[in-house]
Amino acid sequence: MKNFKILEIKEGIFDNNNKEADLLRAELKQQNNLLINLMSSPGSGKTTTLVSTINALKDEMKIGVMEADIDSDVDAHTIANTGTKVIQLHTGGMCHLDAEMTKQGLEGLGSEGLDLTILENVGNLVCPAEFDTGAAKNVMILSVPEGDDKPLKYPLMFSICDVLLINKIDAMGFFDFDLEAATTRVKKLNPNIKVFPISAKTGEGVEAWTNWLRGAVKDWQES
Amino acid sequence: MHELGVVFEVIKTVKNFVDKNDLTKVDTIVLQIGELSSMIPKYIHECFPAAIDGTEFEETKLVIEIIPAAAICKGCKHVFNIIKHKSQCPECESLEWGMLTGKEFSIKEVIAC
Numbered sequence: 001m002k003n004f005k006i007l008e009i010k011e012g013i014f015d016n017n018n019k020e021a022d023l024l025r026a027e028l029k030q031q032n033n034l035l036i037n038l039m040s041s042p043g044s045g046k047t048t049t050l051v052s053t054i055n056a057l058k059d060e061m062k063i064g065v066m067e068a069d070i071d072s073d074v075d076a077h078t079i080a081n082t083g084t085k086v087i088q089l090h091t092g093g094m095c096h097l098d099a100e101m102t103k104q105g106l107e108g109l110g111s112e113g114l115d116l117t118i119l120e121n122v123g124n125l126v127c128p129a130e131f132d133t134g135a136a137k138n139v140m141i142l143s144v145p146e147g148d149d150k151p152l153k154y155p156l157m158f159s160i161c162d163v164l165l166i167n168k169i170d171a172m173g174f175f176d177f178d179l180e181a182a183t184t185r186v187k188k189l190n191p192n193i194k195v196f197p198i199s200a201k202t203g204e205g206v207e208a209w210t211n212w213l214r215g216a217v218k219d220w221q222e223s
Numbered sequence: 224m225h226e227l228g229v230v231f232e233v234i235k236t237v238k239n240f241v242d243k244n245d246l247t248k249v250d251t252i253v254l255q256i257g258e259l260s261s262m263i264p265k266y267i268h269e270c271f272p273a274a275i276d277g278t279e280f281e282e283t284k285l286v287i288e289i290i291p292a293a294a295i296c297k298g299c300k301h302v303f304n305i306i307k308h309k310s311q312c313p314e315c316e317s318l319e320w321g322m323l324t325g326k327e328f329s330i331k332e333v334i335a336c
């Protein structure tokens with residue numbers, strides 16, 4: 001009979017991932033590579049927003065994209081058409097990416113020399129909020145058809161993000177989405193969050209967002 | 224499912240611990256989950272077999288200890304359960320209190336050799 005004993009661990013469940021994420025962030029800082037973790041529900045417009053963002057910035061900086069949509073490489077092809085470096089990550093059915101998977105993705109992408117890398121996370125508002133990927137900034141998209149009460153249902157996601165893009169504002173007339181109510185709810189959870197209403201389709205509002213992003217890259221590389 | 228990723232994270236942490244301490248067999252993993260944590264113990268139990276399948280922990284058992292959502296009243300210092308008393312001190316009816324426990328979500332210990 002073996003001698004079993006009780007061994008104390010006393011570690012938070014996310015401690016290990018948080019440590020790996022901090023190491024990755026420090027590494028990316030050394031490399032002057034700003035990693036953005038882009039999150040939303042499926043269909044909110046992550047890929048469409050990526051394409052318009054890349055088209056606005058690709059002439060002034062080197063951009064890379066990591067696609068983590070489950071079991072599909074449609075999105076990677078869409079991005080590849082913009083001429084940007086892109087890799088499709090296979091998450092094996094997982095509902096989020098952790099720091100270790102992100103690090104492997106960056107290696108696969110060949111991220112040296114990039115100024116900006118955008119990770120399109122798995123479409124989901126719960127799990128990605130709890131796993132730090134090592135990104136410098138978290139950005140989420142809420143689209144008009146989803147409703148202005150989403151912040152009430154997914155408070156953690158809205159609290160951890162630096163930027164909220166409210167997408168599909170071209171469709172505002174068809175839905176009873178109250179932009180002011182949504183903004184107030186989000187600011188209550190997270191007073192420092194930047195909110196940009198955009199239409200990835202028509203390009204409306206996109207410039208304010210890409211201006212912010214340009215500034216974030218500059219701050220990351222110069223501070 | 225949401226809880227599955229978290230259970231994988233538990234297994235990863237335990238694996239690190241096992242390697243670091245030269246353990247050969249883990250009989251039980253004990254988690255502590257607060258009543259106000261976002262995790263639902265029932266779902267954690269349901270995901271566990273899938274997470275250990277085909278690993279060295281295939282025979283390992285899972286125990287979850289629930290930590291009550293306790294608060295101390297800022298007025299009368301009474302300690303009470305936040306959920307049971309609907310966020311209000313049962314002694315003086317104050318709504319001003321500080322949380323003592325209830326948001327935990329950690330790996331407490333393993334029974335191993």
Ligand SMILES: Nc1nc2c(ncn2[C@@H]2O[C@H](COP(=O)(O)OP(=O)(O)O)[C@@H](O)[C@H]2O)c(=O)[nH]1
Pocket residue numbers: 040041042043044045046047048049123167168169170171198199200201202
């Ligand atoms: N009307 C409108 N449709 C959009 C907008 N952005 C994206 N879409 C559409 O929404 C659908 C999902 O977009 P996609 O970028 O694939 O979302 P993802 O799943 O978050 O990557 C597609 O049919 C897009 O054409 C927008 O600003 N306005």
Ligand SMILES: [Mg+2]
Pocket residue numbers: 046047069075120
């Ligand atoms: Mg997509």
Ligand SMILES: [Zn+2]
Pocket residue numbers: 296297298299300301312313314315316317
């Ligand atoms: Zn009291």
